[in-house]
Amino acid sequence: MANIAAVWLLTISLVAWHCSCLDNGLALTPPMGWLSWVRYRCVTDCKTYPKDCISEKLYMEMADHLVSDGYRDAGYVYVNIDDCWSALERDKDGTLQADPERFPSGIKFLADYMHKRGLKLGIYGDMGTKTCGGYPGSKFFMESDAMSFAEWGVDSFKMDGCFSTATEFPISYPIMGQWLNRTGRPILYSCSWPVYMSHLHPSANYTQIAEVCNIWRNSRDIEDSWAIVQDIMSFFGKNAVNLSAIAHPGAFNDPDQIIVGNYGLSYDQERVQMAIWAILAGPLLMSNDLRNIREESRELLLNKNIIAINQDPLGIPGTQLLAGDMQVWMRPISPKGSFALAFLNFLINGGGPKQVETKLTELGLTGAGSYNITEGFTGKFIGLFKPSSTLTVRVNPSGVFLVVARPV
Numbered sequence: 001m002a003n004i005a006a007v008w009l010l011t012i013s014l015v016a017w018h019c020s021c022l023d024n025g026l027a028l029t030p031p032m033g034w035l036s037w038v039r040y041r042c043v044t045d046c047k048t049y050p051k052d053c054i055s056e057k058l059y060m061e062m063a064d065h066l067v068s069d070g071y072r073d074a075g076y077v078y079v080n081i082d083d084c085w086s087a088l089e090r091d092k093d094g095t096l097q098a099d100p101e102r103f104p105s106g107i108k109f110l111a112d113y114m115h116k117r118g119l120k121l122g123i124y125g126d127m128g129t130k131t132c133g134g135y136p137g138s139k140f141f142m143e144s145d146a147m148s149f150a151e152w153g154v155d156s157f158k159m160d161g162c163f164s165t166a167t168e169f170p171i172s173y174p175i176m177g178q179w180l181n182r183t184g185r186p187i188l189y190s191c192s193w194p195v196y197m198s199h200l201h202p203s204a205n206y207t208q209i210a211e212v213c214n215i216w217r218n219s220r221d222i223e224d225s226w227a228i229v230q231d232i233m234s235f236f237g238k239n240a241v242n243l244s245a246i247a248h249p250g251a252f253n254d255p256d257q258i259i260v261g262n263y264g265l266s267y268d269q270e271r272v273q274m275a276i277w278a279i280l281a282g283p284l285l286m287s288n289d290l291r292n293i294r295e296e297s298r299e300l301l302l303n304k305n306i307i308a309i310n311q312d313p314l315g316i317p318g319t320q321l322l323a324g325d326m327q328v329w330m331r332p333i334s335p336k337g338s339f340a341l342a343f344l345n346f347l348i349n350g351g352g353p354k355q356v357e358t359k360l361t362e363l364g365l366t367g368a369g370s371y372n373i374t375e376g377f378t379g380k381f382i383g384l385f386k387p388s389s390t391l392t393v394r395v396n397p398s399g400v401f402l403v404v405a406r407p408v
């Protein structure tokens, strides 16, 4: 162990120079796809749960549905493995290996399977000694793990931060970024770094994070729960200005997975998650069962107008303009001078839909001419408004009214 530690320190001193390795050409808009964690966690008992266990079959079946049900063509191309995919031990050469029972064909096979269908494969690891689920971590093995991923044809790597210490994050994440870069294969780099730093001092340095990672998880893990969606939104609302200033094409905040189509959200709440993730320029990584999903949820996930806001090429994340029970969020989109605006109703005792009247100038719509305002989900024309005029919308309880305003 002493030797390994010495090699580790040497590695740190060799590669911890300033480097803009991130220039991999990926995530110019927020990545879209599917990720197993929220819905399937670390289910490894394939005998009892053959449809739900972390296995090559699960990822292949999801890939098939991404293709056949229109998701791939709407932009959802990443199929991302999360924790608990590997064997509990590395092989005798120290190489990571997939669990032989659950992934009998191996990861390269799975990557080929995705590529043949116009999809991409993502994988998961951890910068510490173990993954959060107790599988082998990449500490002391970053170079060889990066090489394994590249050899297998992996397209995205999410590195978690369990089983490590606070001082390691700003050092180890850049090191892994450098090893990924050196493989020569463009691999989208998803970092959990700020999640682990946000409760610590000094807090995460987002300038550095955006130089190293394509996407980064800022706040707590999402769960299949409306309360947790609101909690994450509240974090982004409070820090909206700083978080928005840091992100740009190639480097985005990650409010975590899309839970639309699961158990925890009503239809209106699902619309809120889609609208706010679009405003935040958050990755759209669904974690749900595409084999068995409500049609209204599928249509929402495939909504072209929402996806267009999420994928806006300017890549400027929005901010919360107004906090509280009746909220307003806004994102600048193209063409220049246009905005997506989300009105939210979080009143507990407000009865039915709540009417909101706002002067456009109060929303920052101060252009010289008029605005053409359309409804955000349907694209339906609402009206032409001068900045001095008042926009009136009705917002459902725990719901959203989304509009797009374009200067004319």
Ligand SMILES: *[C@@H]1O[C@H](CO)[C@@H](O)[C@H](O)[C@H]1NC(C)=O
Pocket: 020, 021, 022, 023, 024, 025, 180, 181, 182, 183, 184, 185, 186, 187
């Ligand atoms: C590696 O980093 C260099 C320098 O930033 C960049 O030009 C190159 O495209 C990167 N390569 C990959 C595969 O990410």
Ligand SMILES: *[C@@H]1O[C@H](CO)[C@@H](O)[C@H](O)[C@H]1NC(C)=O
Pocket: 205, 207, 208, 211
């Ligand atoms: C944050 O990171 C940037 C870029 O690496 C660096 O220039 C800056 O000094 C860092 N800020 C702090 C407070 O460490």
Ligand SMILES: *[C@@H]1O[C@H](CO)[C@@H](O)[C@H](O)[C@H]1NC(C)=O
Pocket: 238, 239, 240, 241, 242
């Ligand atoms: C932005 O970050 C600075 C420095 O970390 C902090 O002082 C400030 O309160 C933050 N502002 C917002 C709006 O979060």
Ligand SMILES: *[C@@H]1O[C@H](CO)[C@@H](O)[C@H](O)[C@H]1NC(C)=O
Pocket: 372, 373, 374, 379, 380, 381, 384, 408
């Ligand atoms: C306003 O937008 C609608 C919907 O996109 C479009 O059909 C209409 O032509 C636009 N009107 C003007 C005056 O730009």
